[in-house]
Amino acid sequence: MNFSELxxxxxxGLAARVQHAIDHKTxxxxxxxxxxxxxxxxxxxxxxxxPALREPQLVVFAADHGLSRRGVSAYPREVTPQMVAxxxxxxxxxxxxxxxxxxxxxxxxxxxxxxxxxGAVDLRIAPGTADASIGPAMTGxxxxxxxxxxxxxxxxxxxxxxxxxxxxxxxxSSASLLMQRLTGLPLVDCVGRGxxxxxxxxxxxxxxxxxxxAVNAGAQAPLQIxxxxxxxxxxxxAGSVIAAAAQRRVVVVDGFITTAAVALAEALRPGVLAAxxxxxxxxxxxxxxxLQQLGARPLLDLDLRxxxxxxxxLAWPLLPAACALLADMASFESAGVSNRD
Numbered sequence: 257m258n259f260s261e262l263x264x265x266x267x268x269g270l271a272a273r274v275q276h277a278i279d280h281k282t283x284x285x286x287x288x289x290x291x292x293x294x295x296x297x298x299x300x301x302x303x304x305x306x307p308a309l310r311e312p313q314l315v316v317f318a319a320d321h322g323l324s325r326r327g328v329s330a331y332p333r334e335v336t337p338q339m340v341a342x343x344x345x346x347x348x349x350x351x352x353x354x355x356x357x358x359x360x361x362x363x364x365x366x367x368x369x370x371x372x373x374x375g376a377v378d379l380r381i382a383p384g385t386a387d388a389s390i391g392p393a394m395t396g397x398x399x400x401x402x403x404x405x406x407x408x409x410x411x412x413x414x415x416x417x418x419x420x421x422x423x424x425x426x427x428x429s430s431a432s433l434l435m436q437r438l439t440g441l442p443l444v445d446c447v448g449r450g451x452x453x454x455x456x457x458x459x460x461x462x463x464x465x466x467x468x469x470a471v472n473a474g475a476q477a478p479l480q481i482x483x484x485x486x487x488x489x490x491x492x493x494a495g496s497v498i499a500a501a502a503q504r505r506v507v508v509v510d511g512f513i514t515t516a517a518v519a520l521a522e523a524l525r526p527g528v529l530a531a532x533x534x535x536x537x538x539x540x541x542x543x544x545x546x547l548q549q550l551g552a553r554p555l556l557d558l559d560l561r562x563x564x565x566x567x568x569x570l571a572w573p574l575l576p577a578a579c580a581l582l583a584d585m586a587s588f589e590s591a592g593v594s595n596r597d
Contacts, residue, residue: 267303274299274582281585282593288581294533294555295578301506301531302416306583309506309576311415314359314565315496316343316350317406317517318376319367319489320384321426322393323468328429328461330451333384336425337370343423344375349562350421353569359419364409366402367488368424379405381488388433388468392475392484399483399491403524406495410503417506418496419572420514421565424489425451428540429461431516433468433485435542437476438519439549443469448512448541478523486520493517498524501531506575510568511538511560515546522550535571536560 278292279285286292298307318340324333342348343363346355354361365376369383381402385393394402410418428450435446447462468485475484482491494517500507501521509518509532521528529550536556537544547554555571588595 267300270303270305271296271300274305277305277587278582280587280589280595281581282588282591284596290553290555291574291578291581294574295582297533298506298575298579299582302504307579308583309417309579312359312417312419312572313362313413313415314350314354314419314421314569315362315364315409315413316421316423316565317364317366317489317493317496318423319365319427319487320369320424321430321487322385322387323389323429323464324426325387326389326464327457328450328464329425330453330457331425333369333425336423337368337373339423340365340368340373340376343564344373348564349566350564350569353566357569357572359569359572360415362413364492366405366492377409379409379492381405385487388430388472388485389464391471393430393486394483394488394491396479396483398488399479399486402488402491403482403495403498406492406497407499409492410496410499410505416504417508417575418500419508419565419568420493420497420510420517421568422489422493422510422513422517422563424487427487427489427513429465430485430487430490431513432542433465434481434490434516434520435546436469437481437485438523439546441545441549445545446542448543450540478520481523482520490517490520494521494524497521497528497532501525501528505531507532508568508572508575509534510565511536511563512540512543512546513563514565514568515543515550519546519550533575536567538567
């Protein structure tokens, strides 16, 4: 898979032109704060002076994890297919928010340990990954197939904005493993309480993840890391991020697990981060540290830790608002308003 063929986002001279337009709107310089930076980023992603968003797609990538059998989550493995069914029935938080925000919602089954749910998109690799604490979570062939599945999914979706969501009991463990291997931070700085572990549960999780890192110590290249420590939903999501960035789609990143997918995508194809808008800083402890490592500033900080894409949906209205301000707000000259001396 030749990621080097994907186009880059840089557009010489565009940033200066858009910033000039923002600075000459009828407002004090910088008065719209970070919304101005968001408008500039959206323009650079799309490569135009007046960005516009159409047919936004919220995709929830779902899969099970072999590590979930080691007691790393407060919830049993059966919750993954149950929550997928809840999402498809319209009862999950992400379902409600997608309806409220006018977002098209897709549930992609990347490897749930249950029969394919009616209404889900079939991107299944296997019924859950292997237990990463005793060996690689997946084969290299499976990791490559998951990446290709994610790319192909984006090719089929309309619109120019992709909002990321996920579902999978045990996937905070996979995200923590990816964070440690990709950043080099101590494991303890990469592990949180997930779905609500107590202190004993966190200690057990740390021990199991330590085993996973040790047994997969040889996995150092990005695709090896993806196979050894990733989840089917995370690797598939990484493929979607790579394809979306190549097509100049705006990628709206949710919380800790979706950040893992984006960081993996960046390791595989440096430069995709430029297409990513980070929706919020999760209450999952390591997320703030990882955002700092990535140089990312999230739009919201609401103590969210649900996942599913809920934070991405909540932050979404800021993006069309930024586009509208850039496109429709008058300049001092056009409005006949005196500028400062």
